[in-house]
Amino acid sequence: MTEVEILDGSITAPPRLNGELVFEAPWQSRTFGVTADLVESGCFSWADFRIRLIAAIGAWESTDEADRPTWDYYACWTKALEQILNDLALLDEVELDVRAIAYAERPHGHDH
Amino acid sequence: MSSGTDHHHETDPRSPEVRTEALEDLLVEKGIIDRTRVEALIERFENDLGPMVGARLVAKAWLSPEFRRRLLDDADEVLAAEDIEGAEIEHIEIKANEPGVHNVVVCTLCSCYPWALLGLPPNWYKSPEYRARVVREPRKVLEEMGLSLDTDAEVRVWDSSSETRFLVLPEQPEGTDHLDLEELASLVSRDSMIGVAKAQKP
Numbered sequence: 001m002t003e004v005e006i007l008d009g010s011i012t013a014p015p016r017l018n019g020e021l022v023f024e025a026p027w028q029s030r031t032f033g034v035t036a037d038l039v040e041s042g043c044f045s046w047a048d049f050r051i052r053l054i055a056a057i058g059a060w061e062s063t064d065e066a067d068r069p070t071w072d073y074y075a076c077w078t079k080a081l082e083q084i085l086n087d088l089a090l091l092d093e094v095e096l097d098v099r100a101i102a103y104a105e106r107p108h109g110h111d112h
Numbered sequence: 113m114s115s116g117t118d119h120h121h122e123t124d125p126r127s128p129e130v131r132t133e134a135l136e137d138l139l140v141e142k143g144i145i146d147r148t149r150v151e152a153l154i155e156r157f158e159n160d161l162g163p164m165v166g167a168r169l170v171a172k173a174w175l176s177p178e179f180r181r182r183l184l185d186d187a188d189e190v191l192a193a194e195d196i197e198g199a200e201i202e203h204i205e206i207k208a209n210e211p212g213v214h215n216v217v218v219c220t221l222c223s224c225y226p227w228a229l230l231g232l233p234p235n236w237y238k239s240p241e242y243r244a245r246v247v248r249e250p251r252k253v254l255e256e257m258g259l260s261l262d263t264d265a266e267v268r269v270w271d272s273s274s275e276t277r278f279l280v281l282p283e284q285p286e287g288t289d290h291l292d293l294e295e296l297a298s299l300v301s302r303d304s305m306i307g308v309a310k311a312q313k314p
């Protein structure tokens with residue numbers, strides 16, 4: 001078996017053998033990559049981030065099934081990222097809300 | 113504007129998709145992150161890190177009793193000697209399967225995982241179901257995932273944390289003594305190193 005074939009059976013290749021896609025949508029890889037860059041550049045540690053991730057996952061798990069969105073690991077990840085950016089005063093929640101609303105209101109076809 | 117290539121239109125401002133795009137753009141505008149670096153990191157995690165790194169360690173341990181002893185004794189020292197490094201492998205412990213003992217790894221609180229050895233965790237590893245159930249009824253969960261254990265085998269469940277990550281050293285399949293390192297490594301799946309499968313037969 002070649003290195004390429006071993007890679008093919010890994011997590012990043014299209015699903016086959018025991019491989020499966022880690023990121024199901026481009027935004028999932030972005031939220032991960034942004035976090036990794038913030039850690040690399042020393043804004044916070046993975047351990048600091050993990051505390052918020054545990055809290056975000058815990059919040060989802062303790063919400064009534066009727067009141068919560070379907071399980072999405074990277075949605076919890078994004079919540080944790082928002083939380084730590086807010087905690088460290090790197091990104092204000094309100095500023096993020098305003099931008100998100102502006103993006104959501106873009107007419108179709110004008111968001112790229 | 114985000115360089116994401118998704119053409120799906122998401123119009124809820126609370127959706128993680130829109131918030132991620134807004135968050136990334138704001139951080140770029142503030143000079144806190146760099147888009148080129150973000151992309152390079154994603155690529156590194158998608159392509160350079162993966163279970164082939166862990167698989168080679170397992171194959172080496174099968175080939176060399178001395179390497180196996182060192183790996184089980186002090187994995188951190190072996191990883192340093194092998195030039196394997198990564199943010200998520202501060203402290204690694206390797207748990208060897210043997211006749212009558214089967215090890216399986218979970219992170220009950222979130223998704224801690226030995227990234228540098230296995231890449232990023234699969235979706236099922238992060239799911240609430242696996243995280244809750246494998247502790248409570250490991251035998252049943254393994255059975256559902258296609259791994260039947262002897263009724264008298266002891267199942268040890270290892271709960272990962274930010275301090276300690278675990279990797280399972282699966283048993284070497286019978287009749288593979290003549291294989292070389294690459295051939296052996298190809299039998300070692302990601303799932304076998306999490307402990308939800310056995311190493312494959314050639």
